[in-house]
Amino acid sequence: MIRFVIRRVLLALPTLLAMLTVVFLLARVVPGDPAQVVLGDQATPEALAALRDRLGLDRPLSAQYIDFLGGVLQGDFGTSLTTGRSVVTEVAAVLPYTIDLTLSALFVGVLFGMPLGILAAVRRNAWPDYATRVLSLVGLSFPAFVSGILMLLAFAIQLQWFPVIGAAALDDPAGRIHALVLPALNLGLIMTAYVTRVTRSSMLGVLNADFMRTARAKGVSRRALVWRHALPNALIPVVTVVGLYLGTLIGNSVLTEIVFSRPGLGKLILNAISMRDYTLLQGIMVIFAACVIVANTLTDLVYGLIDPRVKY
Amino acid sequence: MTAQLEAPSSAGPRPSALAQAFRSNQTTWIGAILLAAVVLAAVLAPLLAPHDPLQQDILVRLEAPSAEHLLGTDAYGRDVLSRLMYGARISLLVGFASVIAAVTLGGALGIIAGYMGGVIDQLIMGVMDVLLSFPTLLLGLMVVAVLGASLENLIVAIAVTEMAPFARIARAPTLVLREQGFVEAGRALGFHPVRIMAVHILPNLVAELAVMASLWLATAIRTEASLSFIGLGVKPPTATWGGMIREGFENILDAPWLALFPSLAVLITVLALNLLGDGLRDAIDPKLRRE
Numbered sequence: 001m002i003r004f005v006i007r008r009v010l011l012a013l014p015t016l017l018a019m020l021t022v023v024f025l026l027a028r029v030v031p032g033d034p035a036q037v038v039l040g041d042q043a044t045p046e047a048l049a050a051l052r053d054r055l056g057l058d059r060p061l062s063a064q065y066i067d068f069l070g071g072v073l074q075g076d077f078g079t080s081l082t083t084g085r086s087v088v089t090e091v092a093a094v095l096p097y098t099i100d101l102t103l104s105a106l107f108v109g110v111l112f113g114m115p116l117g118i119l120a121a122v123r124r125n126a127w128p129d130y131a132t133r134v135l136s137l138v139g140l141s142f143p144a145f146v147s148g149i150l151m152l153l154a155f156a157i158q159l160q161w162f163p164v165i166g167a168a169a170l171d172d173p174a175g176r177i178h179a180l181v182l183p184a185l186n187l188g189l190i191m192t193a194y195v196t197r198v199t200r201s202s203m204l205g206v207l208n209a210d211f212m213r214t215a216r217a218k219g220v221s222r223r224a225l226v227w228r229h230a231l232p233n234a235l236i237p238v239v240t241v242v243g244l245y246l247g248t249l250i251g252n253s254v255l256t257e258i259v260f261s262r263p264g265l266g267k268l269i270l271n272a273i274s275m276r277d278y279t280l281l282q283g284i285m286v287i288f289a290a291c292v293i294v295a296n297t298l299t300d301l302v303y304g305l306i307d308p309r310v311k312y
Numbered sequence: 313m314t315a316q317l318e319a320p321s322s323a324g325p326r327p328s329a330l331a332q333a334f335r336s337n338q339t340t341w342i343g344a345i346l347l348a349a350v351v352l353a354a355v356l357a358p359l360l361a362p363h364d365p366l367q368q369d370i371l372v373r374l375e376a377p378s379a380e381h382l383l384g385t386d387a388y389g390r391d392v393l394s395r396l397m398y399g400a401r402i403s404l405l406v407g408f409a410s411v412i413a414a415v416t417l418g419g420a421l422g423i424i425a426g427y428m429g430g431v432i433d434q435l436i437m438g439v440m441d442v443l444l445s446f447p448t449l450l451l452g453l454m455v456v457a458v459l460g461a462s463l464e465n466l467i468v469a470i471a472v473t474e475m476a477p478f479a480r481i482a483r484a485p486t487l488v489l490r491e492q493g494f495v496e497a498g499r500a501l502g503f504h505p506v507r508i509m510a511v512h513i514l515p516n517l518v519a520e521l522a523v524m525a526s527l528w529l530a531t532a533i534r535t536e537a538s539l540s541f542i543g544l545g546v547k548p549p550t551a552t553w554g555g556m557i558r559e560g561f562e563n564i565l566d567a568p569w570l571a572l573f574p575s576l577a578v579l580i581t582v583l584a585l586n587l588l589g590d591g592l593r594d595a596i597d598p599k600l601r602r603e
Contacts, residue, residue, distance in 0.1 A: 018442040026458055134339070137590065141583035143534045145541050146575040149561060153568050251449030255538055259561070269450075270542065273457045285446075285454055292445050 005301060012297045017069075019289045024068050027282040028061065055081075055279070077283035082275045087283030090268060098264040100176070101183055101253050102246070108188025109195045110242065116192070117199025117238075121207060122226060132196055139193025144252035148186045148259035155182060183260045187252055191245065198241040202234040209233070236303060243299025250288060340591025346584035350577075354400035363391035365398040365551045376569065383573050386556070387563055392570065395551035396577055402545075402552045403581065406463065407533040410470035414532075415525045418475040419517065422482025423509050427490055437483065440476040448473045452535050456544045463546050466539060470532050481524050482517055489513050519596050527589035530582045537578045553578050 035051040036043065052058050056067060071078060077087040120132040156162050162182045206212065207230055215229050254266030265284060272280040353360065368388040375385045383392040418440075425436040443451070455469035489495055490513075498508045539545050540554025541561075548555055553574040560570030 014438070015441060015445055018438065019445055022442055022446075023454075026454055029458060137339075137586050138579075138583060141530065141534075141579055141586050143537050143541075143578055143582070145538060145557065146579055149557065149564070149571050149575055153564065153572070157565065157568070248447060248449075251447035254449060254453075255541070258542070269453065273453070273542075273544070281454065281457065285450065288450055289446050292447060296445070 008297055008300055012293050016290065016293055019293065020069060020072060020286060021065075023282055023285045023289070024065055026285075027278050028064075072286065077286060078279040080272075080280040080283075081277045082280070087280055087287075090280060091265065091284060091287055094263050094265060094268055097262055098250075098253055098257070098266070100180055101187060101256065101262065101264065102249055104180055104184035105187035105191050105249060105253070106242065106246075108184055109191025112188070113192040113195025114199050114238070116196040118203055118226065118231065120196065120200040121203035124204065129200075132200070136193040136196040139189050140197075142190060144187065144190060144255040145259050147189055148183070148256050151182050151186050152259060179262075183256050183262060186259075187249065187256045190252060191242075191249060194241060194245055195238065198238050199234065202237040203230055206230045206234045239299060239302055243295055243302070246292060246295040250291065339587045343584045343587025343589075343591065346580055347588060350400055350581050350584065351404065353397050354404050357394075357397040357401060360397060363394040365390065365394040366549050367391075376567070384567065384569050386559060386567075386570055392556070392573055395556060396553070396573060399551040399553045399556060399574065400577070400581075402463070402550065403533050403536055403578070406466050406470065406536045407529050409467045410532050410536075411474065411525050411529045413467065413471035414474035414528065415478050415521055417471070418478025419482045419514075419521050421475070422479035423486050423513055423517070425479065426483040426486025427505065427509050427513065429490075433483075436479065440479045443472070443476040446473075448531070449535060449538055452539055453542065453544060456539055461539075461544045461547060466536060466545065469539070470535050473535065474528050474532060477528065478521065478524065481520060485517055485520070486513055489516055523589060523592045523596055526585055526592060530585035530589065533585070534578070534582050 035048045035055065035057060039047055039051060049058075056064050059067075068078075075088065077091075079086050080090055083090065116132050116136075120129040123129050163179050212225065212229060215225055220229065250265075253264065254269060256262070257264040257266035258270065265288070269281065269284055271277070272284065357365075362382070368390055369385070370388070377384045383396065386392055386395070421436050421440070425433040446454075451473045452469045455472055456465055459465040459468065495508060495512055498512050503512075536545065536552075537554035537557070540552045541558045542554075543558065545552050545554050556574040557571050557578075560567070560572070560574065563570055
């Protein structure tokens with residue numbers, strides 16, 4: 001087990017390195033001189049030179065690359081060009097909001113999506129199946145900001161059940177949860193659609209398997225058939241999709257945060273873009289992509305927990 | 313991730329996958345009709361649009377839907393319906409162009425990786441895996457932020473984010489086809505690898521790539537709208553759905569319809585493509601769906 005974990009983590013390292021390289025290169029192909037971009041047209045040549053020196057822009061690309069990697073290894077993701085604070089500080093300040101949102105959306109998705117998927121599979125080609133299939137396809141078609149705006153219009157502006165601003169101070173648990181309901185449902189809606197579809201198709205595959213026929217033949221009750229025999233076998237693709245979908249969830253959380261005026265990584269990214277703060281953008285991308293790689297690795301590890309056939 | 317395991321539906325002889333998709337599944341029809349309506353509105357926008365999408369009229373700003381302006385007017389007094397029709401052109405143009413680029417490039421790389429194998433395979437798929445490890449929207453956002461917001465850069469950015477899935481879809485069947493008799497025969501006859509890949513392997517993948525393309529087209533249009541909503545789309549005053557939603561969102565308390573109508577337009581288009589793609593996917597060979 002331990003050896004498998006170590007091997008799996010080592011396998012993630014090349015991906016991580018390649019990802020860092022892509023982000024580094026992307027941040028370097030910015031047209032024009034970043035120093036000029038930051039300081040504007042009126043900047044004096046001295047100020048430009050000083051900033052270039054501070055950012056290390058006058059050094060060869062390879063040296064900058066090694067500096068960048070060395071910094072990342074030490075947990076130093078650079079300094080924001082606009083605020084002067086370290087990227088880690090900036091991210092840590094808003095990360096709890098994004099984690100709240102993403103995890104609760106994940107929870108919403110599994111809570112609603114799995115039962116719906118099971119129902120659709122068990123009642124295949126009857127109305128519950130058609131209804132969930134159409135609804136989940138509609139759910140998948142919603143861009144996160146479109147569903148967010150519709151929810152905002154209905155529940156925050158018309159009915160006024162929830163605040164228009166989807167966040168509260170971190171030390172106010174009740175307010176924090178109240179403000180989280182709409183954003184979490186919004187993000188969870190798309191997640192629900194995904195989980196429903198995968199659970200349905202995975203369950204359908206298992207329900208037709210030979211061992212299910214055997215179980216039916218020896219008189220296992222319908223309830224036990226679905227919950228004890230089919231579901232555990234159908235879980236693996238579901239876990240895969242939940243894991244893979246984390247990346248999309250993070251992307252959609254950016255849009256959700258904007259619609260509900262929540263602080264979070266999404267807001268931070270937008271500020272970084274509008275202020276042309278490339279070091280901040282680079283740092284956030286590294287942290288985001290690292291999260292995705294960690295999530296993928298964890299997904300692989302979870303297989304072993306739910307599938308006894310996976311040997312370490 | 314759209315290609316999930318699905319139990320094969322009713323087996324039996326089928327004349328063509330396309331006919332099958334439309335016969336067995338009414339929702340495919342709905343998707344096709346909705347999509348046709350959107351495409352028609354976009355193509356015929358100059359003829360059908362009741363007003364100039366850019367013409368401002370301060371006297372009628374933020375007006376609710378009326379006989380003169382069927383879907384109301386925006387903060388500059390521009391006709392929302394006309395802007396919606398012209399916006400469809402941008403959405404479809406960016407969507408189609410980026411998916412065609414992604415399917416061409418991704419498909420080619422996938423076939424090369426699968427056919428050549430070895431170091432080339434590892435290199436190509438390694439790069440694709442890295443692309444996949446970025447959330448789609450964030451990668452697109454980063455590329456547009458770096459290149460600058462313009463029509464061409466949007467297409468490039470979305471194509472980059474959608475390339476990797478096509479490479480994966482093309483590679484898996486290529487690995488199988490490579491070992492088959494007719495490919496072997498081509499090699500024995502001394503055909504150039506490019507000829508084998510283009511003439512003998514590619515035709516076997518076209519159906520599946522086309523189906524995936526229709527599903528990824530939905531994602532491309534959604535991504536374009538999202539980027540425009542964030543403010544990284546084609547620059548105003550050009551009408552784009554995402555940009556219209558963004559402007560509507562700023563006036564959401566006074567004029568909720570401003571955000572509502574373009575939101576519905578995005579939703580209907582994406583849903584139409586998903587319905588269509590889903591029906592087509594169910595119709596093609598279930599064995600291929602497993603990858």
